[in-house]
Amino acid sequence: MAESGHLPHLARFIERAKLRYGADCNDYAGLHRWSVENPAAFWGAVARFCDLRFKRGASRVLENGDQMPGARWFPGAELNLAENLLRWRDGQPALIWRDESGRPRELSHAQLALEVSRAAAGFRRLGLSHGDRVVAFVPNCVEAVVGMLAAASLGAIWSSSSPDFGATGARDRFAQITPKLLLTVDGYCYAGKRIDVRPVVAELVSGLPGLAAVIVIPYLATAVDGATGTAPDIATIPNAISWQTLVAVEEPLEFVATPFDHPLYVLFSSGTTGAPKCIVHGAGGTLLQHLKEQLLHTDLRRSDRLFWFTTCGWMMWNWLISGLASGATLLLYDGSPTWPDAAALWRIAAEEGVTIFGTSAKYLAGNAKANLHPGRDFDLHRLRAVLSTGSPLAPESFDYVYERVKADVHLASISGGTDIISCFMLGNPLLPVQRGELQCAGLGMAVEIYDAEGHVLTEGCGELVCEKPFPSMPLGFWGDTDGRLYRAAYFERFPGVWAHGDYAARTRSGGFIIHGRSDAVLNPGGVRIGTAELYRAVEAVPEVLESLAVGERADGDERIVLFVVLRDGLVLDAALCGKIGLAVRQTLTPRHVPAKILQVTDLPRTRSGKLAELAVRAILHGEPVPNLAALSNPEALEQIRRSFETGRH
Numbered sequence: 215m216a217e218s219g220h221l222p223h224l225a226r227f228i229e230r231a232k233l234r235y236g237a238d239c240n241d242y243a244g245l246h247r248w249s250v251e252n253p254a255a256f257w258g259a260v261a262r263f264c265d266l267r268f269k270r271g272a273s274r275v276l277e278n279g280d281q282m283p284g285a286r287w288f289p290g291a292e293l294n295l296a297e298n299l300l301r302w303r304d305g306q307p308a309l310i311w312r313d314e315s316g317r318p319r320e321l322s323h324a325q326l327a328l329e330v331s332r333a334a335a336g337f338r339r340l341g342l343s344h345g346d347r348v349v350a351f352v353p354n355c356v357e358a359v360v361g362m363l364a365a366a367s368l369g370a371i372w373s374s375s376s377p378d379f380g381a382t383g384a385r386d387r388f389a390q391i392t393p394k395l396l397l398t399v400d401g402y403c404y405a406g407k408r409i410d411v412r413p414v415v416a417e418l419v420s421g422l423p424g425l426a427a428v429i430v431i432p433y434l435a436t437a438v439d440g441a442t443g444t445a446p447d448i449a450t451i452p453n454a455i456s457w458q459t460l461v462a463v464e465e466p467l468e469f470v471a472t473p474f475d476h477p478l479y480v481l482f483s484s485g486t487t488g489a490p491k492c493i494v495h496g497a498g499g500t501l502l503q504h505l506k507e508q509l510l511h512t513d514l515r516r517s518d519r520l521f522w523f524t525t526c527g528w529m530m531w532n533w534l535i536s537g538l539a540s541g542a543t544l545l546l547y548d549g550s551p552t553w554p555d556a557a558a559l560w561r562i563a564a565e566e567g568v569t570i571f572g573t574s575a576k577y578l579a580g581n582a583k584a585n586l587h588p589g590r591d592f593d594l595h596r597l598r599a600v601l602s603t604g605s606p607l608a609p610e611s612f613d614y615v616y617e618r619v620k621a622d623v624h625l626a627s628i629s630g631g632t633d634i635i636s637c638f639m640l641g642n643p644l645l646p647v648q649r650g651e652l653q654c655a656g657l658g659m660a661v662e663i664y665d666a667e668g669h670v671l672t673e674g675c676g677e678l679v680c681e682k683p684f685p686s687m688p689l690g691f692w693g694d695t696d697g698r699l700y701r702a703a704y705f706e707r708f709p710g711v712w713a714h715g716d717y718a719a720r721t722r723s724g725g726f727i728i729h730g731r732s733d734a735v736l737n738p739g740g741v742r743i744g745t746a747e748l749y750r751a752v753e754a755v756p757e758v759l760e761s762l763a764v765g766e767r768a769d770g771d772e773r774i775v776l777f778v779v780l781r782d783g784l785v786l787d788a789a790l791c792g793k794i795g796l797a798v799r800q801t802l803t804p805r806h807v808p809a810k811i812l813q814v815t816d817l818p819r820t821r822s823g824k825l826a827e828l829a830v831r832a833i834l835h836g837e838p839v840p841n842l843a844a845l846s847n848p849e850a851l852e853q854i855r856r857s858f859e860t861g862r863h
Contacts, residue, residue: 222643223509227263235259242644242654243724250660250682253279257287257502257658257685264505264539266498267301268293269471276683282710283701285683287474287499294469295478295497296367299538300327307543310519311356312562314403314549321356323541326363329356331467333364336460340427342395344369344470347480349393350526351377351384351411351418353402353548357431357457358526359535361397366478366497369470370394373480376525377402377409379821381417383843387482388418390492391692394426399433400446405550408434416451431457474498480692481529481632490844491703492692495635499685503636504536510657512570512599512626513643514540519596521545522572523559528822529632530572530603551577556584557591564592571597574604574823575611575627582614583759589619599624601641604823606728606746609650610754627652629716629728632822633704636686638678638714639726651725658684663720668708671720675744677732678716679708687712717744734827736765738772738805745827751801752776755794757784762817763808764831775834776808777854779817786813812857818850830854 228245231237235255239245249256254275260266261275272291278284302308302323309326311319321329342348348365352358352374365372373391375384377399388396396419401410412430419428430448448454478497482490508514520537521544524530537544545566551559563571578600581588588594600615600623607627615625626641629652638661639652647653655661660682663671690700707713717732729735729744736743745763752761760779765772778794780786795807818826821844829839833855842848 222513223263224511224513224642224644227259227510230263231256231259242642246655246657249657253658253682253684260506260510260658261288261502264502264509266293266502266505267298269297269469272474279683282683282712283687283697283705285687287502287683287685289474291474291498292471293474293498293501294367294369294471295501296330296363297469298501299363299536300330300467301539302541303327306516306541308538309356309359309544309546310566311546311548312566313547314406314553314558316562318566319356323538326360326538327467328464329360329461330363330367332461332464333360334367334467335463335465336429337364337368337370337395338465339463340395340460342368342370342426344472345371345477346395347371347373347391347393348395348397349384349388349391349422350374350397351379351415352397352399352431352526353377353433354524354526354531354546355399355431355433355548356546357397357433359544359546361429362535367467367469369472369476371477371480373482374531375482375527376821377411377414378404378525378846379527380843381414381421383821384418385421386843387490387492389421390490391480392424393422394424396422396425396428397431398428399431400448401434403434403549405553410434412446412448412450419452425453428452428454429457429460430454472497475689477689479532479635481532481635483632491699493633494689494692495686496689499687500532500635501536501539503634503684503686504533505539506657507533507637507640508537508540511637511640511642512601514542514570516541518542518569519545519567520570520572521547521563521566521568522601523547523551523574523577524572525821529635532635534572552580556581557586557588560586560588560592560594563588563597564594567596569596570599570601572601572603575602575607576604576823578602578611578614579608579753582611582618587618589621594620597623599626599641601626601628603628603630603637605825606730606744607650608746608750608753610750612647612649629726631714633688633714634684634686638680639728645724648721648723648725651721651723651727653725655726660684661726663718664708664711664713668711673720675717675719675729677707678714678718678726678728680712680714731827734764734831736763736772736774736806738765738774743802743806745825747802748774748776748798748806751798752778752794754801755790755797757781757790758794760817762825762827762830764827764834766809766831766834768809773809774806775858776811777814777817777830777857778811779815780813786811810861812861814850814853814857816847816850816853818848818854819846820844821846826851834858
């Protein structure tokens with residue numbers, strides 16, 4: 215993974231595939247075809263190119279490659295994720311942490327390894343061992359990274375959530391995996407407010423029997439306030455010890471060898487339509503996939519400063535931390551992205567020399583609505599890539615980035631998810647960026663678009679599927695011993711084929727467009743449309759900040775109900791309804807003009823920022839909304855309910 219001038223890693227990989235494997239791949243299309251037709255050769259080549267560090271190698275790369283699920287990668291191999299991420303032990307910054315106060319904290323790669331050794335020693339003293347679970351109820355802080363790496367070094371399993379989840383949301387998730395240790399904080403700051411979470415933690419602990427200890431980081435007292443030696447009162451939290459006590463002893467850092475498919479992370483589905491699923495991801499498959507995406511598709515270099523605005527409860531946090539394996543510097547940010555003003559993240563990016571800026575489509579759309587001009591107002595000369603995920607990136611957001619952020623930046627809209635802890639489609643440093651499109655399918659990902667009968671579509675919209683196994687497929691769901699729930703979630707629709715639940719189309723350029731979740735597809739009069747298409751049309755109306763649409767069953771058909779958030783001071787009237795309807799009619803079809811348009815001040819979202827369309831649909835049909843704790847703002851549902859009931863009459 216050494217730097218090689220300005221020649222992208224992907225270009226070097228293509229040449230290596232041709233020379234070493236005789237791959238017919240003079241371009242990306244040829245390389246992708248080779249990667250899915252020869253999975254064992256391809257993934258073996260990725261492991262070598264990315265310098266995956268094994269403690270024990272495997273005699274073969276792939277076993278049962280014709281089975282999905284059922285394929286096994288690198289059977290017999292052993293490695294340790296923490297050892298791979300801590301391979302660099304020099305003075306280059308590994309982590310730079312910023313919060314709303316603007317005060318930075320920095321750890322070199324050598325210092326990070328030392329902190330991990332101390333935390334691992336503390337975990338051992340608490341009895342943590344191979345296969346035990348550590349859960350974290352923490353903001354995006356240095357200690358979260360240290361704790362995860364320490365747990366992984368011992369072969370333990372890690373799961374985390376943001377402290378804004380509340381006790382119920384965190385308990386619904388963590389209790390399913392019976393953790394041994396809980397890592398938490400005394401509080402955090404958001405939008406200028408100090409939030410003491412110790413009462414929440416005490417409630418959470420009461421719902422997690424079997425905890426050996428609760429480790430409390432003095433986050434407010436130390437990280438936020440800058441006070442040293444200040445210990446918060448943790449007497450109300452059962453079995454609590456301080457972070458300082460945990461890391462008091464330094465011991466040599468050792469790495470427990472685990473099988474390639476040993477559980478590493480437990481992530482959770484958003485859970486807006488049922489109890490959160492505990493999705494188990496393996497150490498080797500996660501690491502291999504992340505290295506492929508970061509080196510080949512993102513062209514991550516040791517000199518890079520990689521930033522992603524994320525909480526510890528979103529898979530992009532796990533993805534971000536894998537960047538340590540390449541020796542890059544990671545920028546961690548905790549707080550509101552719009553505090554003290556809407557340009558906060560761009561200001562930090564300029565100050566810290568960020569080269570790869572990861573964010574969400576919602577954030578970029580909000581920047582455009584706020585008329586921000588980061589390229590004019592800040593020094594972004596080092597910025598070479600902007601990555602966006604979370605929801606489809608509208609064509610207008612492509613225009614915004616190239617006009618207002620930087621004209622020569624690589625803008626990569628990417629799509630995958632918690633289910634695979636990685637991407638199906640993403641960026642490509644060798645291909646042109648097409649407005650409104652994801653550039654390509656990921657290497658090794660046999661992505662296709664199916665119609666309802668399971669036939670491949672060469673044009674038009676359909677179900678996004680993956681026809682062949684890949685290393686970052688989940689190991690399964692926690693507690694699903696016979697695999698029934700796992701198979702039902704992804705393989706029931708098309709047997710032997712992964713159905714992802716996205717409604718998508720392949721473009722003539724070889725890219726893709728995501729039109730929204732297939733289970734939220736609107737179908738008035740039998741004419742299907744993804745919600746993302748509708749939102750694009752609606753939010754092109756200047757008065758509209760955000761929108762959410764669902765289909766309401768009515769008279770044997772479906773009609774569209776649209777909720778809109780307007781600019782401050784505006785009120786929805788007949789004229790504005792007509793303007794919105796006309797925009798939809800002209801952009802889409804008359805069938806997709808909403809039957810009802812209702813004004814609200816907030817839209818319900820999951821804690822990863824996604825619109826909770828299915829929860830709203832349940833409200834409209836008088837059905838219960840299970841697991842409200844999965845929403846960051848469940849109170850918005852009541853406003854939805856009132857608005858809909860009022861609008862009925």
